[in-house]
Amino acid sequence: MNRTPLIAGxxxxxxxxxxxxxxxxxxxxxxxxxxxxxxxxAPPFTALDPVGQVIAGSQIRLGAQNVHWEPKGxxxxxxxxxxxxxxxxxxxxxxxxxxxxxxxxxxETVNRRLHAxxxxxLVPIVCVGETLAxxxxxxTAAIIERQVASAFAGASSTQIAGCVIAYEPVWxxxxxxxxxxxxxxxxHHAIRRQLVGLASDTxxxxxxxxxxxxxxxxxxDALMAEPDIDGALVGGASLDPAEFTRIVxxxxxxx
Ligand code: PGA
Numbered sequence: 001m002n003r004t005p006l007i008a009g010x011x012x013x014x015x016x017x018x019x020x021x022x023x024x025x026x027x028x029x030x031x032x033x034x035x036x037x038x039x040x041x042a043p044p045f046t047a048l049d050p051v052g053q054v055i056a057g058s059q060i061r062l063g064a065q066n067v068h069w070e071p072k073g074x075x076x077x078x079x080x081x082x083x084x085x086x087x088x089x090x091x092x093x094x095x096x097x098x099x100x101x102x103x104x105x106x107x108e109t110v111n112r113r114l115h116a117x118x119x120x121x122l123v124p125i126v127c128v129g130e131t132l133a134x135x136x137x138x139x140t141a142a143i144i145e146r147q148v149a150s151a152f153a154g155a156s157s158t159q160i161a162g163c164v165i166a167y168e169p170v171w172x173x174x175x176x177x178x179x180x181x182x183x184x185x186x187x188h189h190a191i192r193r194q195l196v197g198l199a200s201d202t203x204x205x206x207x208x209x210x211x212x213x214x215x216x217x218x219x220x221d222a223l224m225a226e227p228d229i230d231g232a233l234v235g236g237a238s239l240d241p242a243e244f245t246r247i248v249x250x251x252x253x254x255x
Contacts, residue, residue, distance in 0.1 A: 003208050005224065006164060006231035007248045008040040008063060008125060009238025010093060010212075011047075020047035024054040026241035031248045032058030037231070039248055040091045040125075041238070045079055052088030063091030063125065066099060069112035081120030092117050093233075095151060096127045097170045107150035114151055118159050125164045125210070125233065126151045128191075132171035140169075144187055148194055157199035161206040165191060166233040172213025174235060181222045181229070184211045188228035217246035225253045 015023060020043045031039055032055070042063035043051045052062045064087075068078035084092060094117065095110035110126065117124040128147040130140045144167070152160055167187050172179050179187075188209045195204035211223050212233030223229050237243045 003206065003230045005037040006040065006208050006210060007037060007244075007250075008091070008093075008164075008166075008210065008231070008233050009042065009244055010065065010096070010233055010235050011041065011043045011238060012065070012098070012235060013044060014239055015043045015047050017047050017050050020044070021050050021054055023239065023241060024051040024060075027060060027244065028055055028058045030241065030245040032060060034059050034248055037248065042091070042093055045087075048084070048087035048089060056088070061091060062087070062089045063093060064089045064122075065093050065096065067092045067094070067113055067117055067122070069109075069116040071116075081116050081122055084122060085120060090123060091125055091164075092122045093125045093127065093166075095147075097129050097168055097173060101170070107147060110147075110151050111153050114163070115154065118155065118162075123162060123164060125166050127166045127168050127212070127233070129168040129170050129173075129213070135169065135171065140187065141190055144191060145194055148191055149198065152198055157203045160195065160199045161203040164208045164210060164231075166210040166212045167191065168212035168233060170213075174214070176214050178214040178216075178219050178223075179211070181226050184223060185226035185228055188226070192228055215247060217243050220247045220250040221253055224250050 040061045040063040042065050064084045067081055094113045099105035114124050128144050130143045134143050169179050192204050208230040210231040210233045211229050215232040215234045216237045
């Protein structure tokens with residue numbers, strides 16, 4: 001099954017509007033016409049609109065870092081799918097480990113956000129990943145299985161086929177400590193097998209599974225050479241235009 005590789009940049013809480021526009025312009029110059037892969041950038045909410053204007057007409061797509069499940073209401077600090085659509089988003093990151101660890105996100109709210117995104121035709125990038133303590137306790141497989149099963153609860157096979165999953169081991173995020181390609185492949189393969197049960201063979205073959213956690217120019221080629229790694233969710237390195245460009249233009253060594 002041919003899956004179009006996807007490289008997504010998660011800018012996190014970096015990029016006031018002026019900086020964000022400069023970064024987006026630089027990326028439009030270098031990777032605005034890239035082919036054979038999809039590129040998404042996810043700036044902070046306040047920069048979505050200006051960044052969307054800069055990348056309009058290029059191959060770069062706009063993503064948000066979170067979304068609420070209700071269409072509107074008294075939900076201070078939250079943002080709706082319609083607001084994101086209006087700003088030009090077509091992707092949304094859901095259940096990032098920083099949301100889970102620092103802001104009380106749980107499996108059930110990840111699932112609600114997923115359904116809201118699907119209803120609004122935003123492509124969800126669903127993040128899953130184990131902590132170091134969980135890996136050390138040999139609980140990685142069980143944790144990932146639980147997170148994937150709860151995230152997609154109630155979603156149809158067709159809906160799941162349109163989603164993206166990002167495997168991001170918590171111990172690798174922002175630490176400089178990347179999972180080895182072999183460690184990542186093992187989990188990606190397990191997720192794909194789980195998708196066969198949750199949906200179907202065809203769906204499992206369609207879903208793109210990204211790796212995230214200290215991805216940089218120096219390790220992207222080896223990660224992308226693994227058969228079940230279909231792209232990357234990049235944090236820190238996505239803020240450096242030269243580094244992110246090199247990641248997007250990774251070298252294909254896949255056999
Ligand atoms: P990192 O972050 O690349 O800075 O490790 C990845 C992420 O959190 O998505």
